[in-house]
Amino acid sequence: MSVRSTRMSVFVSLFIVLAAFSVQAQDSGSDVNLDEMFGGDMVENPENVPAPTQNPVTAALATEKVRIGGSFYGSLEAAATWQDLWGGGSDLFSADTTSLDTVLKSTVFFDARPSEDFRVYGSTKVAWPFSTTKTFLTSATDTGGTLITKSDSIAVPNIKVFELFSDFSLNDQVFFRFGKSTVKWGVGYFWSPADVINLEPINVLDATAQREGPINFRVHIPVLGTQNNFYLYAILDEDNVDFSTTALAAKAEFLLGNYELGTGIYYRNDTAERAMLTLTGPVGNFDVFGEAMLSRGSAKSFVTDIATTTPYTITTSTKADHRSSLYFSASTGFMYSSPKDNFTAIGQYYYNGEGYSEADRKGLIADANTVIAALGATPTAAQYQQALAGLIYGSGRHYAALSVTQDEFLTKDTSISLLVLANLSDGSGFVRPSIAWQVVDNFKFSLSPTFIFGGADTEYSILAGGDTVSVSLGAIVSGSF
16 A cells, blocks of 8 residues: 555544544533534523523524625825934935835625534635726747747736635534634744644734635534534645545544643645644743644755856756755744733743754855846846845744733823834844824825845845845725625
């Protein structure tokens, strides 16, 4: 039997064992929290009212109406940037560059529950510009050894189906979900190495934003009478739906006193297998969280060599090159919140096991700079500059971040915050303090300077084009409906 067949058999066996365990647990007679299974608002039975013959929880979930809602976000931001303010190369009263940017986007969702054990949910996103131009090849002719191609362009609406899934159950004891949905695996705030399923990483500048998930089939098996849960997943590749590209995953959650322990495994034939572990719980007045991920192989392509003599080439590794290597990533952090004082603080440390060693990182950056200097002001030099940015982004092994927010600062309509993020491996990062004034409920002004630090040949300095200083003033309209 092949290794792949053996792994598939393990997942199938796990599914059968968990399903049998769930059926056996049905005799416990405990109720299941359907709201946790399917999400959404619960309607509780008022006190001192005789209980109806139908379960009030499941009756509340069933409705002939379809709930429709969403969110709106619009901003207009003016920004000024100084490239060398501290070194004297920039004039404080004359910014090196200025810009005016706007963001206009909205999410619309529907939530239908025609029966107590069947739900359909979907959401779409639209953003300005409301259309994008797509170019495609229409013909190619080989004339005398010369390939002549013709192409055409069309305008494509900038509308995206973000989620579309259905929830249903088997006797209110095994719960299923099929469709495109976000999968909540990790517990980190700025980084989440245990989240190996979602299609996009956390945006550290908008860490609470929901991330896009894949098309997946989920089986949720709660252990009745406890708050322990088992999950099984089949995850499809939207670009190439096939047995060879379908991933299998399993996760278990256990409540241990005041702490929640999560563990999971992920397998896909053509990429790295991964195992993860999460832990959350209180320590005094703090909520702490931690997660770890062990990967056999990596889905990342590493730059291994940059040739400094002609012909200039960039060599990258393939998945097969490091299939037998083990990569370990981990993160830990805390959250402190005092509603009485309107104060929140969040901090996190991240060890990136797929980062470059300090020697490799410095050597590759030096080689890239050598090639860029030799090419001068040419399109190829610009391509190498882009390649350098791709190499340097996330290349460190040690990162840390801190976010502090004080609402109702001086007045009830004013808030201040501070965001600091650093690559501890090369000493670069940024500091972004901000102050916001809530003019009315859904409209505010925000002033945010950003200070990049680190010096030459460090991650954030290279990405920002130097140790820049920028100041942005924005007007923001946002709200839900």
